[in-house]
Amino acid sequence: MPVLKPALFSLFAASSLLTTACTSGDVPTKLTAKTEMPARVITKDDKFTYANYDEVRLTHIDLNLDVNFDAKALDGIATLDFERVKPEANMLVLDTKDLLIKSVRLFAGDTPEAESEYTIDAADKVLGEALRITLTDKTDKILISYRTSPQAEGLQWLSPAQTAGKEKPYLFSQAQAINARTMAPLQDTPAVRMTYSATLRVPDGLRPLMSASQGEIDKNGEYHFDMPQPIPSYLIAIAVGDIKFKAINDHIGVYAEDYILDAATEEFSETPLMEEANTRLYGPYRWGRYDLIVLPPSFPFGGMENPRLSFMTPTLIAGDKSLTNVVAHELAHSWSGNLVTNSSWRDAWLNEGFTSYVENRIMEDLYGERRAVMEQALDMEGLKRAISEAKRPELTHLKLPDDMEHPDDAFTLVSYIKGANFLFFLEDRFGREKFDPFLKAWFNDNAFQSVTTEDFITYLHENLHKDNPDALTRAELDAWVYGPGLPDTARKPESDAFKDVTRLLGTWLAGDSNGDEMFEASKKWSTHEWLHMLNSLDDFGDIDVKNLEVLDTTYSFTGTQNAETAFAWYMQAIKGGYEPAYPALEEFLKTVGRGKFIYRLYGALKDTGREDLQYWTADVYDAARPGYHPIAQRRIDDILKVEE
Ligand code: BES
Ligand code: ZN
Secondary structure, three states: OOOOOEOOOOOOOOOOOOOOOOOOOOOOOOOOOOOOOOEOOOOOOOOOOOOOOOOEEEEEEEEEEEEEOOOOEEEEEEEEEEEEOOOOOOEEEEEEOOOEEEEEEEEEOOEEEEEOOEEEOOOEOOOEEEEEEEOOOOOOEEEEEEEOOOOOOOEEEEOHHHOOOOOOOEEEEOOOOOOHHHOOOEOOOOOOEEEEEEEEEOOOOOEEEEOOOOOEEOOOOOEEEEEEEEEEHHHOOEEEEOOEEEEOOOOEEEEEOHHHHHHHHHHOOOHHHHHHHHHHHHOOOOOOOEEEEEOOOOOOOOEEOOOOEEEEOHHHOOOOOOOOHHHHHHHHOOOEOOOEEEOOHHHHHHHHHHHHHHHHHHHHHHHOHHHHHHHHHHHHHHHHHHHHHOOOHHHHOOOOOOOOOOHHHHOOHHHHHHHHHHHHHHHHHHOHHHHHHHHHHHHHHOOOEEEOHHHHHHHHHHHHHOOOOOOOOHHHHHHHHHOOOOOOOOOOOOOHHHHHHHHHHHHHHOOOOOOHHHHHHHOOOOHHHHHHHHHHHHHHOOOOHHHHHHHHHHHOOOOOOOHHHHHHHHHHHHHHOOHHHHHHHHHHHHHOOOHHHHHHHHHHHHHOOOHHHHHHHHHHHHHHHHHOOHHHHHHHHHHHOOOO
């Protein structure tokens, strides 16, 4: 039987805080009699899975796969162990997407049962195809022989020409949010945790890595991996390529293609300090090794927190450690997300908001308050924009609505930065002395569990608020969690450094100075100040292309190697119609696949409404698209689609 967590009791019930009636149907409202702690009822709350995880739950998946670059397919057998939540359950429903299922065999212990009856539903564009397997009373293991599709959204197969080394192909996966089902048949919901093991066969000269043990090669040339800690399916990951390794210390290191290995190891050399800070604040790192792999530039994210092996974009290698907050972020997920996991994507802020909060605390610890506040201020600028652009107000709640079209809708700056700011708010109200140990206990008490927003609220009340009832009201909390936009109780990050930047920029744009003062001051600016300056340009009214020209001549933004600065500059160049930047912008769009940059650049190009630019954009996208990750292709197809 699964280990069930005790039910959590109604939030703030019987407390002085219960001043407003709960308005959201999601909030636990009934008071449970506290005679005994009943077992947690497993309810199916994740709409993005077909899995019947309230009846049967996977406990382990073993993958035995050929990595076939010619066919662009993973081909082999998945062996599933499971437990019955409902003893009478006689059906297992799995998620699959674009998989070719060749056979399904049932086992009772080591004894094979009859070939199983199974059905595969018609495909849903987002969710894929449910695989329904009829179980006998004795079945406790299932072998599924299958093959992935070359179009699998979770896998990008790169030709040698698309790698830096140009000689060998490369494969990497991206399972979050719901693409593990394009890699293997499984219960693709963060509510279910499983251990996993894998045996991989790869072409000679290529090295496979997984979000697991480092991988041992046996005498047959097969690689073996093991992840003995239970993780949700979205953290299963694979990378295969001409990958080299360089250690930072005895349990932290960097994997990358040769061309960038030394630079990446240097860029990420402070990772051990980040790990120390995290451990000091939130308890031990529980996953053994922590390595980083720098992927090819088409990787669609800044970073991905695959356990033991964060996947990172090469655009972080700026040469000056100015973008290492992404390392702090992915490492922080080892506590917030990987250890304590949102049980559905509606609760994504429990992963991303907590992680963004921890990230900022780590940055403060390593580099001081000045940098941490600059990062808060940049994030806040982004959050305000994201809130104003939200497709509907419910998407600005921390607890997201249950009718999101795609889990991607959960990963906006609302989950990240509104989420982090909710925790800043709690920190400010309760004080660090109380809030830090509280958060540490949250990670510890819920380790290897999947949790909901309501679990957090109940835990907050039981462990922090009950003894400090004046620190916040129920209405304040509701405004953060179940209300739209940014509550007025939010922290207002004030960066003196940014105020200077704004003042210097403002006087120059107003014609009150010739720019010399800004030029002098800028010699000491960090990436953060440059980003603030560039992002502020359009706060002073429409951008004058002449000003862009002066800025570019003075500061040489076009073609800059810092990807964040380049992105911020190209955004303004597009809005201001500054054409000399277009060739470098084109190059950027054709070489960088990181969604955070390219989605907004394509969006801004479209938003200009300029017909000539639409043709230019379409041509650039046509050329760049084959090199983009399938996730990015889907997103940009959608951004550029012609509205009917
Ligand atoms: N888990 C995310 C990446 C992700 C989100 C993958 C949604 C798939 C779906 C990762 O931890 C992340 O947030 N990366 C950020 C970096 C961060 C500093 C905000 C990114 O990729 O930019
Ligand atoms: Zn994250």
